[in-house]
Amino acid sequence: MKVVKIKEDNCVYCHLCEVACIVEHSQSKDIIKAFKREERPIARCSVEFNYPVSLSVMCRHCDDAPCMEACQNGSMHRDERGYVVVNPDTCVGCWMCIMACPYGVIKRDTRREVWGLSTKCDLCPDREIPACVEACPNEALTFEEL
Ligand code: SF4
Ligand code: SF4
Ligand code: SF4
Numbered sequence: 001m002k003v004v005k006i007k008e009d010n011c012v013y014c015h016l017c018e019v020a021c022i023v024e025h026s027q028s029k030d031i032i033k034a035f036k037r038e039e040r041p042i043a044r045c046s047v048e049f050n051y052p053v054s055l056s057v058m059c060r061h062c063d064d065a066p067c068m069e070a071c072q073n074g075s076m077h078r079d080e081r082g083y084v085v086v087n088p089d090t091c092v093g094c095w096m097c098i099m100a101c102p103y104g105v106i107k108r109d110t111r112r113e114v115w116g117l118s119t120k121c122d123l124c125p126d127r128e129i130p131a132c133v134e135a136c137p138n139e140a141l142t143f144e145e146l
Pocket of ligand 2: 084
């Protein structure tokens with residue numbers, strides 16, 4: 001199974017990974033519309049910075065995923081590709097998964113319709129190469145076998 005690997009020495013704190021993630025999860029997948037005309041989705045990666053170190057943090061798709069165990073109704077589940085994803089149709093926004101994740105990578109959705117529901121990296125199911133990996137100008141993110 002391939003995952004996103006992080007090379008913090010290459011990260012230049014440009015936030016392009018976050019931009020690409022937002023566009024990929026937008027209604028139109030168009031950068032202008034995603035940022036200026038539609039309700040903007042949340043970035044599922046977050047760039048952390050503590051000079052001189054920076055890195056983009058996202059779900060590790062753990063083998064033994066504490067978020068899945070904490071979820072009371074199976075909304076946090078493993079999909080057919082083997083990645084841990086959340087089903088927004090059944091998530092009730094109890095945030096148990098947020099409390100259970102040791103990496104702090106599950107966020108609360110801020111869009112009106114789904115406000116407060118858990119959201120996280122879904123490893124870009126519509127793409128061969130995740131959007132954040134493709135957008136990173138410096139190979140700080142790569143998509144590789146575990
Ligand atoms: S796009 Fe790459 S270099 Fe830029 S902040 Fe994200 S991980 Fe770092
Ligand atoms: S959300 Fe957290 S606990 Fe769940 S698979 Fe990702 S990194 Fe692991
Ligand atoms: S793999 Fe896709 S969903 Fe996950 S952080 Fe990167 S762009 Fe966002």
